[in-house]
Amino acid sequence: MRVNYNVTKSSLKNIEKYDWLKANFKIGKIGDTDDRDIVRLLENTNYPNIAQCLHIIDKYGERSDEIGENILNCNDPISFGRYLSELFLFVFLVEKLNDNVKSIRRIKGKRTPDISIKANDWEFLIEIYTPMDFYGYQTFSKLIKQTLKNLDIDIGFDIITKLESDNFSFAFDLPNLDKEIYNWLENYKIEIIQFLQYANEGDYYDVELFSKAIIFTTTLNKVYKDKKVRSIVSNESTRSNDTKLFFEIQDPEEFSKTQWGLKIKSKLQRKQAGNKRDGVIRILVINFSFSDTSDISFFNYKKYYDNLVNDIKFLVSDSNPYPPYDLVVPCELGFECGFVKPINLSDYENSKIEELFSIVHLDKPIVKLPQASKNEVDNIFEYMSIDKNNYEFYNKEFLMEENRKGLGVILAVIAIIIAIVFIKSGSFLFYLIGGAGALYLFNTFKKK
Secondary structure (H helix, E strand, O other): OOOOEEOOHHHHHHHOOOHHHHHHOOOOOOOOEEOOHHHHHHOOOOOHHHHHHHHHHHHHOOOOOHHHHHHHHOOOHHHHHHHHHHHHHHHHHHHHHHHHEEEOOOOOOOOOOOEEEEEOOEEEEEEEEOOOOOHHHHHHHHHHHHHHHOOOOOOEEEEEEEEEOOOOOHHHHOOOOHHHHHHHHHHHHHHHHHHHHHOOOOOEEEEEOOOOOOEEEEEEEEEEOOOOOEEEEEEEOOOOOOHHHHOOOOOHHHHHOOHHHHHHHHHHHHOOOOOOOOOEEEEEEEEHHHOOOOOHHHHHOHHHHHHHHHHHHHHOOOOOOOOOOOEEEEEEOOOOOEEOOOEEOOOOOHHHHHHHHHHOOOOOEOOOOOOOOHHHHHHHHHHOOOOHHHHHHHHHHHHHHHHHHHHHHHHHHHHHHHHHHHHHHOOHHHHHHHHHHHHHHHHHHHHO
């Protein structure tokens, strides 16, 4: 499936900021559509991470050779993310090793790695692998917003989507073939355009998502005349799958049958850095940035690292010739790159591998995502004037107080009306009632 992006005044204005992009990316005129992902980025430079991404592409696009070309021509968001991962590692290495780093152009019919480094009389050949677990679920999640945001319909809208299932493992139920996901999205796109043409605000559209147990609901919250104004908010049921769970498996044979075991073994068998030879270190970098987990720093813990080492060694045990790579390096590639201790499959001693590993600077560890300290949490609650130990109690008290104020306002208004109606009687009592009501209203709104 291809998502078409509109070429707008913003696209044309923003590409002028980037010399290499301007020279090498041929963009259409205002009103045209383009399915290449660079257009999506050019339309959203107000986001700092996208502006930073475009800056990196522009600065290193030519130097990265085929990697830069792939990024320019890509019209699939998943593949685009993978090409960006290759560029991020290339940039990381160039900033450390300068001209010693080269991108390798693939030769048709020949297996080649992605990057070559020549340093200290050694050549390091690096193949980058970016697998994705729960492929169907993640592909759907990444594409559904883009599908809705770029619908070919002349209205703007606020849409709320909700994916509901009673099954905590519903991500397993989505097919792992992108063709099936793309076909579903193409059919959904046709149906949702028909729905939006006649729907009123508040109307919703339900559809099964590959299973009767998974319902995907699209609610039209608001309609705008300006079709550029489009907002999509996504919600989904709680799910229990996490990449980390696969690497808690202690039996390598059992792991080899999981989606991760099958993916990694298939990649290892391709031997894209060639066979073992003197003076060459063949490295398979496994980028976990697309894994379905919030933080892959769990590989820094001995339990998970040891399991991974045993898994990898089991997966290559029947490789002929052995080994398919000298090193396997789990990592996280992005604006900041981090690496796990290499898994040594070669005949070299670990001390020699550590020495060689430091030459190519792949020894920067993955940093655990920062978490708020106890003091920071306390400061937040103090700033919000909330007692964290009695948050629920104070929340209820607040609501009760608001209800009391509301009732008081109603009674005060009634008192003033009574006083006005009966004021001609000249009774001091009605003056008192009206005055009390007015004073209550004054004090109440003065506090607000």
